[in-house]
Amino acid sequence: MYNIHNSATVYVSQTLGSDDLSGLSPTREEGRNGPFQTLRRALKLIRSMRATGMGQPMTIALTEDYHLDEPLSLTDGVDGVTLTSYGSKKRVLGGVRIDGWRPDTFMGVSCLSAKLPPREDGERWCFTDLFVNGKRASVTRYPKEGMLTLVDTEEKPRDGRYHGSPQNAGTSRWFVVHPEDLAGIDRVEDAIINYHHYWVDEHSPIESYDYESGKLVMRYTSRFSVSARYDTDTYGATRYYLTNVPNTFSRAGEWYLDREAQTVYYIPADDSVTADTIEAYAPTLSHLIEIEGEDIHLQNLELTVTTGDYASVRCTDPATGEKILCGSDGQSVCSAPGAVTFTRSARCEMTDCYLHGVGIHGVNITEGCRHIRIEHNHIEDICAGGIRICGGAVGCDPAEKTQACAVIGNHIAYCGIRYAAGCGVLIIHASDNEICDNEIHDLSYSGISAGWVWGYADSATYGNRICRNHIYRIGMGNLSDMGGIYLLGPQKGTVVAENRIHDISCAQYGAWGIYLDEGSSFVTVEKNVVFRAMSNCLHLHYGSQNVVRNNLFFGGSSPCIRIGQEELHQQILFEQNILVTDGAPFYSYRGDHSIAARRNLLWDLQSKTPVAFRHKHGEEISLADWQTLYGHDCGSILADPMLKDPANGDFTLSERSPAYDLGFSPLPDAVAKR
Secondary structure (H helix, E strand, O other): OOOHHHOOEEEEOOOOOOOOOOOOOOOOOOOOOOOEOOHHHHHHHHHHHHHOOOOOOEEEEEOOOEEOOOOEEEOOOOOOEEEEEOOOOEEEEOEEEEOOOEEEEEOOEEEEEEEOOOOOOOOOOOOOOOEEOOEEOEEOEEOOOOOEEEEEEOOEOHHHOOOOOHHHOOEOOEEEEOHHHOOOOOOHHHOEEEEEEOOEEEEEEEEEEOOOOOEEEEOOEOOOOOEOOOOOOOOOEOEEEEEOOHHHOOOOOEEEEEOOOOEEEEOOOOOOOOOOOOOEEEEOOOOOEEEOOEOEEEEOEEEEOOOOOOOEEEEEOOOOOOEEEEOOOOOOOOOOOEEEEEOOOEOOEEEOOEEEEEOOEEEEEOOOOEOOEEEOOEEEEEOOOOEEEEOOOOOOOHHHOEEOOEEEOOEEEEEOOOOOOOOOEEEEOEEOOEEEOOEEEEEOOOOEEEOOOOOOOOOOOOOOEEEOOEEEEEOOOOOOOEEEEEEOOEOOOOEEEOOEEEEEOOOOOOEEEEEEOOOEEOOEEEOOEEEEEOOEEEEEOOEEOEEEEOOEEEEEOOOOEEEOOOOOOOOEEEEOOEEEEOOOOOEEEOOOOOEEEEOOEEEEOOEOOOEEEEOOOOOEEEHHHHHHHHOOEEOOEEOOOOEEEHHHOEEEEOOOOHHHHHOOOOOOHHHHOO
């Protein structure tokens, strides 16, 4: 006889279970033994146990896929609970299945179509994502490749005045596009406009479009200045494309939603997808699971399908009190929600899960969290960033502080699917976290980003360890001003160590391996390998008292190190590093002060008398002159480091390398080669 007193597991089966059963058996048996039908019933049982003093750890096991009709709330008396799969991974989905598919033709292309059922709220379906047989289908795009340019823009001063930096010059709600570019495009008002500039991408539904003049009015205003000055404004020149366009419906795996006819069209990805075999989902929930408590664990689950609609709140109209929405957050999609959210929680974890196909961030660890572990998960196909950790800023209520979380051993890839500024891991106002042993790749913006103070103000981001991560294919030419690892503001005790970072590229400027942005201070950067960074291996915008030691920076045709802004104090110390270039100076530096270097090994593959330093005025200076005239370097030498095969990414040092005579410590194999 099953009894709650002799079981630590309750089972849930949406198709075979019943909430009138005991919940204590994975299959139906004689009498009332069998699985519950709903997670609500399982949580009700556990809450009643907790209310009567039964505090033993409990497990909820899903015996099959589970379709959520509302986000799962693990709060209010469900501490000490593990949600897992019974056997192999089961899916937790936040969407509705689309049925009734039939062969059809749309825009002259053979495809499948389905008429959408009426919604309970009477509104029209207008989803922005479709998932077919477990994968995100490709929404139609115009142009198919590349982006389009603007003719003119509105430039409205923000807050009634213009600010100094070009990106803050003003905001826009309309563009003038080249009318010939969109002359053959139907239903422009049903499309989404997507545009890139600086380090953000912005998105908005289209309010109206005039085919004759080319004036396109957006529902959301732009976050930053929009520019059509392609000849001079290389930093901010704006390029755009449209999605959900009927005329480009042509490729296998593409879909299009006809909002007026409430019909969805899909071109099968291959011959195995037919009207009888297709499994298609439209997302309906903004997030899947919200956790607030202690000792709550997610294990061995497949978490998928959430909505991707997001607008950023720029400010509130003082006259009307209405929120003014714009097409982007200021950086890193910083305010967007996640599919799985932890709030005011402790000792919780998500392990061995497959999180994919979600609309904004994957995991969101918010204020008041401590000792949250995100470990050994596969996180991919994310519309914004993989993992966001965000607590209270300096001066907040101590209960709002977030600290001591761990992101360890995860595979985070293919993020920024729609919101390109999403990071693999983003840390805002959080301390003493470990971001270690992760593989992070194929993102349009920074791999790991930590800090949220511009300049030298006190910061709640400190003491973080960013170690042993493999970070590659970052930026991919889509945005600007990014890093494989990006730090911002004072961060006492933060260590960036033993990371392998490579293949960083940008749209217009700023693709750095390690980027110490405004005010970065008290950071230790050691035993990292950085190569094939389009701009520089390491860039310090400005900061104070940073130590960079025992790294191997392979700069190629660009200087290994760049210092962006001169300040009259020591900003950074370079000690016992290996700097290799291929015809470029080792340092690019905008001032005469605030840098110190000692016992580094420098090697130019093209020259025996290389340039050590390029001054802001363009003057190039040898190592000897830099040491004697400027006094910034002590004990560094020019010598071949004897790398095994740097052209193919193997930076193993020969045992005879002269770097060891300078005190260089051997690099771990996983960092030196892959």
